Structures are given as C-alpha cells and as structure tokens.
Amino acid sequence: MKKLIYVTIIICILVSLSGCGSMRKQYRRLEQMLVVQAMGLDNEENGVRLTLASAADSNKKAICLSGSGKTISAALERIRNYSFEEDIFCAHVSHVLIGEDAAAAGIDDILSYICHSPELRIDLPLYIIKEGRAEETISGIGVSDKGVTELMDSIRSAMEHRGDGNVFTAAEVLGSMERSGSALVCAIEYTTASEKSPEEGEELKTAAVYGYGVLKNHKLVKFIDSRDAVAVGFLLGKPGICEIEVQDNDGHTITLEIDSGSARIFPVWNKSGYLKGIDVQANVSASVLETTGRGADFDNAKYANYLVAQLEQELSERIGNVLRLSKTLRADFLDLAGKLEYSEPQHYRAAVGDLTELLPELELRVSVRGRLSHTNDLKDAWP
Amino acid sequence: MIALCTVSFLAPALRLFPASSTALAGRAAWLAAPAALPVMLAYIYLLSKLMDETVEDEGLAELCLRLMGKKAGTVILCVFVLWYLVYGAFVLRTGADRLITTVYPYTPPRFFVISMGILCLFAALCPLRSVMRTAKLVLPIVLGLLFLMLLFAFFSIDKSNIFPISLYDIWPVFKASFSALNVTVGVLYTLCFLGGMVKKEDGRIRSYGLWVCFATALLTVLNLCICGCFGPKLTSRLSRPFFSLVRSLVFFSSIERMEALLVTLWIFPDFLLISLVLCVSQHCMRLICGCPFDNEPPRLLSIGNGRWLIWLCSLAVILLGLVIAPDTASLDLWSKKIIPYSNLIFAFLVIPTIYIYGRLAKKLKKEP
Numbered sequence: 001m002k003k004l005i006y007v008t009i010i011i012c013i014l015v016s017l018s019g020c021g022s023m024r025k026q027y028r029r030l031e032q033m034l035v036v037q038a039m040g041l042d043n044e045e046n047g048v049r050l051t052l053a054s055a056a057d058s059n060k061k062a063i064c065l066s067g068s069g070k071t072i073s074a075a076l077e078r079i080r081n082y083s084f085e086e087d088i089f090c091a092h093v094s095h096v097l098i099g100e101d102a103a104a105a106g107i108d109d110i111l112s113y114i115c116h117s118p119e120l121r122i123d124l125p126l127y128i129i130k131e132g133r134a135e136e137t138i139s140g141i142g143v144s145d146k147g148v149t150e151l152m153d154s155i156r157s158a159m160e161h162r163g164d165g166n167v168f169t170a171a172e173v174l175g176s177m178e179r180s181g182s183a184l185v186c187a188i189e190y191t192t193a194s195e196k197s198p199e200e201g202e203e204l205k206t207a208a209v210y211g212y213g214v215l216k217n218h219k220l221v222k223f224i225d226s227r228d229a230v231a232v233g234f235l236l237g238k239p240g241i242c243e244i245e246v247q248d249n250d251g252h253t254i255t256l257e258i259d260s261g262s263a264r265i266f267p268v269w270n271k272s273g274y275l276k277g278i279d280v281q282a283n284v285s286a287s288v289l290e291t292t293g294r295g296a297d298f299d300n301a302k303y304a305n306y307l308v309a310q311l312e313q314e315l316s317e318r319i320g321n322v323l324r325l326s327k328t329l330r331a332d333f334l335d336l337a338g339k340l341e342y343s344e345p346q347h348y349r350a351a352v353g354d355l356t357e358l359l360p361e362l363e364l365r366v367s368v369r370g371r372l373s374h375t376n377d378l379k380d381a382w383p
Numbered sequence: 384m385i386a387l388c389t390v391s392f393l394a395p396a397l398r399l400f401p402a403s404s405t406a407l408a409g410r411a412a413w414l415a416a417p418a419a420l421p422v423m424l425a426y427i428y429l430l431s432k433l434m435d436e437t438v439e440d441e442g443l444a445e446l447c448l449r450l451m452g453k454k455a456g457t458v459i460l461c462v463f464v465l466w467y468l469v470y471g472a473f474v475l476r477t478g479a480d481r482l483i484t485t486v487y488p489y490t491p492p493r494f495f496v497i498s499m500g501i502l503c504l505f506a507a508l509c510p511l512r513s514v515m516r517t518a519k520l521v522l523p524i525v526l527g528l529l530f531l532m533l534l535f536a537f538f539s540i541d542k543s544n545i546f547p548i549s550l551y552d553i554w555p556v557f558k559a560s561f562s563a564l565n566v567t568v569g570v571l572y573t574l575c576f577l578g579g580m581v582k583k584e585d586g587r588i589r590s591y592g593l594w595v596c597f598a599t600a601l602l603t604v605l606n607l608c609i610c611g612c613f614g615p616k617l618t619s620r621l622s623r624p625f626f627s628l629v630r631s632l633v634f635f636s637s638i639e640r641m642e643a644l645l646v647t648l649w650i651f652p653d654f655l656l657i658s659l660v661l662c663v664s665q666h667c668m669r670l671i672c673g674c675p676f677d678n679e680p681p682r683l684l685s686i687g688n689g690r691w692l693i694w695l696c697s698l699a700v701i702l703l704g705l706v707i708a709p710d711t712a713s714l715d716l717w718s719k720k721i722i723p724y725s726n727l728i729f730a731f732l733v734i735p736t737i738y739i740y741g742r743l744a745k746k747l748k749k750e751p
Contacts, residue, residue, distance in 0.1 A: 002683075002684075006505075006683070009501075010502075010505070013498050013501060013502060091640065092640070118484065118485075118488040121630050121631050121640075122627055122630070122631060123630075123631035169631075171612075171613055171617060171631065174617050175544070175613060175614035175616060175617045178614065178616030178617055178620075179614065179616060335543060338543045339543070341547055342543065342546065342547045345547035345548065345549035346549045346550060346551075349549050349551045350551075
C-alpha cells in the first residue's frame with residue numbers, strides 16, 4: 001500500500017514537471033499554431049511595424065501578418081489579438097529583415113528584443129533591406145509555393161560559398177558591436193524577379209543580395225555594394241567564389257572566377273614603436289570563366305601576366321575602397337584591431353589603445369599576388 | 384563517489400564558470416581552469432591529509448567535532464549546516480530560474496522549487512548509496528549529451544574570439560582562475576562530509592587528482608566552445624551562455640532547438656547536488672543534536688533516530704528557496720557574489736583552519 005502511495009506521489013510530480021497540470025496554459029496543439037519563420041521590422045513614427053510570415057507550401061501561399069506598436073512586443077501582441085490565427089508561434093523564426101529606416105534609426109532595440117525574447121534564438125541571421133521596407137519585402141515576395149522564408153533560406157545557403165556577401169547573426173553583430181562599436185549586416189535589395197507571374201504575366205518581386213550594411217553605434221551608416229563586398233570577404237577571411245571582370249591588353253572583357261584567396265593584415269610601426277599604418281597582403285587565385293573577342297591566348301605568358309596584373313589591380317582597388325571606408329567612418333567593422341593584434345599581440349597591446357581613434361591617420365598598404373589557376377576546357381579564345 | 388562528484392560539479396560549472404571567467408579574463412578565459420589546476424591539486428592534497436586523520440566511520444563533520452572540541456566543533460558544524468541549507472536553496476532557486484527562462488516562461492518559480500525540493504527529500508530519506516547509484520546511472524547520459532553539444536559547437540568556433548593571448552592576460556587569467564576553483568573545490572570538500580558514510584578506498588589522492596584534471600579539461604573545453612562561438616564580451620553578458628549556445632546549435636542542418644531536452648536533463652545535476660547537500664546537512668544536524676545513526680537501512684518514512692531532521696532540513700531548503708532572490712537582480716547578486724565568496728571562504732579558510740588547529744593542538748592522531 002505504501003509503495004503504491006509513493007509511486008502515486010512520484011508520478012504526480014513527474015506529470016507536473018512534463019508540462020501538464022499547472023502548466024497547461026503552455027500546452028498547444030500543432031494545428032493551432034501559425035509557425036512564423038520570417039520576421040520583418042520597420043520604423044514608424046510612434047514605434048515599430050512588425051511583419052511576420054510563415055513558410056509557404058505546395059497548397060497555399062505564405063501567411064503574412066502585420067501590426068504596429070510602441071515596442072516589438074506590443075506590435076506582436078496586437079498581431080495576436082487582431083489575427084484569425086489561434087496561436088502565433090515565433091520559436092522557429094529563422095530570418096529577421098530590417099527596413100533601411102529602422103536600421104538607420106538604430107537596431108539596438110531589435111537586438112535587445114532578440115536577446116531577451118524567450119522564444120527567439122540569438123543566432124538569428126539579420127538582413128537590412130536597402131532602400132526598402134521589411135513589410136513590403138515580406139508581403140511582396142513570392143509565388144504560390146515560394147515565399148520570403150524559402151527565398152531567404154536559399155540566399156543564406158548560397159552565401160555560404162559565395163564571395164560577395166556573408167550572412168551575420170544577431171550574436172555576431174552583437175559581438176562585433178561589443179568589440180569595436182561597429183558591425184556588418186548582410187544587405188539585400190527588394191527588386192524585380194527574372195520570372196513573370198504565370199497567370200497575369202505581371203512582374204514578380206524578389207530579394208537579392210546587395211552587399212553589406214555598415215552599422216556604427218547600432219545605426220546603419222553606409223552600404224557596401226556587391227563589387228566591394230568581394231574585398232570584405234577577403235578581409236574577413238571568407239573569400240568565397242565570385243566573378244570579377246578585367247580588360248585584356250586589347251580592351252576585351254575577360255571574366256575571371258575567383259575560387260580561393262586570403263588576406264593577411266599586419267601592423268606597420270614607426271620608429272617610436274607606435275602604429276603608423278596597416279599592411280594588407282592578399283593572395284588570389286582565379287580561373288577564366290568567359291572571354292570576349294578573339295585575342296585571348298593563355299599560353300602566352302605575357303598575355304596571362306597582363307591579366308593577372310589586372311586582377312591584382314582590381315582586387316587591390318576594392319580592398320583599398322573598403323579600408324578607406326573604415327577609415328572615413330572611424331568604424332572597425334572588419335575587426336582590424338583583432339587581426340593586427342593577432343600578428344603581434346604583445347607589441348599591439350602595449351602600443352595601441354582604441355584603434356578607431358587612430359584609423360583616420362593610418363597609412364594603408366595593399367598588395368595583392370594573383371595567379372590564373374586554370375582555363376577550364378578551352379585553353380584560349382573561341383574560335 | 385566520483386560519479387556523484389562529477390554530476391554535482393556540472394551544476395555550478397555550467398551556471399557560474401563561463402560567464403564569470405570570461406568577464407574577468409576575456410578571450411583568455413579558457414586558460415582560467417588550467418591556471419587553477421596547481422591550486423586544485425594542492426587542495427586535494429590538503430583534503431587528503433585531513434581525511435587521513437579520520438578513523439573508521441568518521442567524516443569531516445566527526446573530525447571537526449573531535450579536533451575543535453565539543454563547543455567550537457558544534458559552532459562550526461552549525462555554520463556548515465546553515466551554509467548548506469542556503470546553498471541548497473540557492474541551487475533550487477537557480478534551477479527553477481533556468482527552467483523558467485529556457486522552457487517554461489509563464490510558470491512561477493515556486494512550482495519548480497517545491498517539486499524539486501520534494502524529490503530531493505525522497506532522495507535524502509533513502510540511503511546514500513541510492514543517491515550514488517543514481518549518479519552512476521545519470522553520469523553517462525549527462526556527460527554524453529554535454530560532449531555531443533560541445534562537439535557540434537567546436538566547429539563553430541571563431542579563433543579570433545579566443546586568440547591571441549599575450550602576457551597582458553596573465554593577471555586577468557589569475558583572477559578568473561578563482562571561478563574555476565570555486566566550482567571545483569565546493570564539491571570536493573562537501574564530499575569529505577560523506578567520509579563516515581562510505582567505505583574508504585585506497586589511492587584517493589590519485590583518483591581525485593585525475594578527477595580534477597578531468598574537471599579542468601572539461602571547463603577549458605566549455606570556455607573554448609562558448610567564448611569561441613559568442614566572443615568574450617557577449618559571453619560575459621549572457622545569463623546562461625551554455626544554454627544559449629545549445630539553443631543556437633543546428634545539427635546536420637535539420638535538428639534544432641534541443642535546449643528543452645538538455646535543460647530537462649540538467650535537472651539531474653541539480654537534483655543530485657541538492658540531495659547531496661541535504662544528506663550532509665542532516666548528517667551534521669544529527670551530530671549536533673547527538674542523534675544516533677541508523678545501523679541498518681531504515682524505513683523510508685520513519686522519523687526515529689533523528690530522521691525527522693531530514694524533513695526539517697528539506698523544509699528549510701524549500702522555504703529558503705521560495706524566499707531568496709525573488710528577482711533577477713538579487714539572483715544575480717547571490718549567484719555572482721554571496722555564494723561564490725562564501726564557498727571560497729569555507730574552502731580556503733574554514734577547512735584549512737580545522738586542519739591547522741588540529742595540528743597545533745596535536746590532535747591529528749588516529750584514535751584507536
């Protein structure tokens with residue numbers, strides 16, 4: 001009898017711990033929930049505009065919900081109250097899109113919400129929409145079985161090996177902000193898609209990677225376009241695959257595909273041991289992807305060297321552009337401080353305090369060593 | 384004993400160590416545990432020397448009474464009892480807070496405090512070997528899952544978050560090493576109180592020395608993974624960095640949000656630590672009150688032979704768990720200041736004092 005009593009007591013406690021009993025208010029059925037996968041945030045005069053989207057499936061389009069409030073929580077509560085959906089489940093949000101206006105006003109409140117929310121994860125990828133609003137982008141993108149969630153999923157997976165963009169999570173942005181007061185966020189643009197609507201022949205809308213948004217003190221201060229974004233990839237140590245166009249000595253355009261590369265960053269000290277400049281030494285390897293005209297002759301060392309020189313010059317210019325932007329903005333969004341410290345930790349810690357203060361006065365030296373790795377099937381120009 | 388030691392150690396190791404050590408040592412925080420290793424080994428040696436002086440069926444509590452005399456010994460044991468009751472309550476409260484902030488956001492803490500307290504009461508009512516057997520069963524599951532999480536996190540480490548290290552990091556690492564000491568020595572000296580309740584084994588220094596090396600390696604890997612993924616600044620700001628890390632992990636691009644499973648499993652380290660604390664506190668209370676100990680396995684609900692003290696201790700722990708740290712700010716104060724400092728005082732002041740007093744009074748001789 002006593003054993004039965006003990007077992008009953010223990011089972012009662014275990015049942016309570018498993019989420020039933022007093023925690024019944026948290027019990028939800030799957031079919032009652034709208035699983036939100038994309039979240040958009042825009043600035044409004046008196047607060048924020050929140051847009052939520054579910055994933056699309058083969059039978060129905062993605063469901064989009066929008067609401068405004070003084071805070072994100074208030075906007076979410078408003079969406080919950082004024083929606084047909086029984087329960088809005090945000091634990092599986094996998095993309096956060098921020099309108100340019102909201103990013104320019106500052107994303108600190110957004111980061112704070114992500115970090116404090118019991119549902120959201122801090123490794124959520126963030127995107128800033130160049131010259132656009134998140135609500136318009138989320139509700140405007142998509143066809144019957146592909147919505148913003150599916151599109152952002154494919155953008156994210158493409159970015160893993162592409163060299164002209166990177167996706168940064170809220171944790172990475174926060175970490176970079178804490179470290180240097182600035183950060184990069186993947187920038188996308190809301191634009192016209194290649195496809196047209198099968199029924200009406202109307203233009204469809206899509207999102208494409210633009211480059212990066214530069215944040216300083218949590219506010220968007222500048223965009224880096226996809227051309228210079230290639231250099232950012234090199235400086236961050238994630239060069240990836242991307243195309244670069246150069247001119248050969250006859251003025252024909254040759255498209256080279258960068259397949260690997262690296263950049264090392266060294267401090268340049270003056271005689272007194274203070275930081276005088278930054279020396280960037282990059283290596284790049286590219287293959288020939290496309291040629292125009294008939295003059296291409298890759299067996300000719302002079303011709304190949306000329307192309308390599310063009311490649312080096314192009315990349316050097318782009319790296320220089322990004323570094324100059326960092327200097328101009330006084331924003332160490334590339335974590336130059338960490339990279340400089342890495343090469344000479346002892347000296348750096350002794351001589352340099354806050355790198356952002358020194359950035360505008362620093363000299364820049366950029367050197368690039370390139371090589372043509374291969375020309376794919378054909379050795380020279382066609383025919 | 385080692386299994387109980389390991390599982391109990393995991394509760395403070397994950398709660399306290401990553402955030403506190405990273406706040407002090409930044410990216411060099413992963414060196415904090417290795418830096419503390421010599422002191423940990425020296426502490427094992429001290430505890431071993433102290434425990435060598437115990438006779439059969441004697442633990443640290445009995446030794447304390449014998450060395451310090453009836454009055455001073457009783458006072459010290461009272462202080463220990465008070466400490467363990469508060470510590471047990473604190474573990475109950477932080478366990479509840481962890482469940483609320485990770486899985487059950489709308490549940491009041493009193494529910495978890497009371498239910499866990501009752502479970503621990505049953506554990507304390509059982510013979511100690513039941514608690515040890517539970518630890519043996521739980522250890523492979525908890526450690527296996529922990530290593531799996533750390534393995535997946537290892538591939539997300541950004542080396543710029545943990546390197547470079549320079550001579551300027553020596554002092555911060557030294558300060559952070561106290562966090563590693565804190566989580567390790569607390570479990571070690573608590574186990575000394577069980578000396579009289581378990582069979583003595585040879586090669587104690589060696590096995591605990593190896594355990595300390597294992598604990599150091601675990602703390603190092605833990606900090607490498609957490610700090611390597613989040614960076615030192617963010618890690619030090621997170622309230623539960625390890626669980627935030629688990630929340631962020633995606634396995635094979637398809638399985639995610641595993642934190643509920645891990646948080647639920649983490650009830651076991653809390654359960655065993657609180658049960659251990661209850662066992663020790665009721666043991667000390669029975670010594671103070673002069674109650675006889677059970678010669679044969681007692682009936683579970685019997686209150687004879689001073690077993691009512693187990694109920695009293697459990698009730699005290701549950702009540703204290705309900706009243707201490709009602710809000711986040713006070714929980715932070717308890718977690719970062721009151722508990723760690725008190726633990727270090729007991730480890731490095733009270734216990735060495737017992738040893739030194741015993742030596743000075745020449746009482747460190749085995750009684751026939």
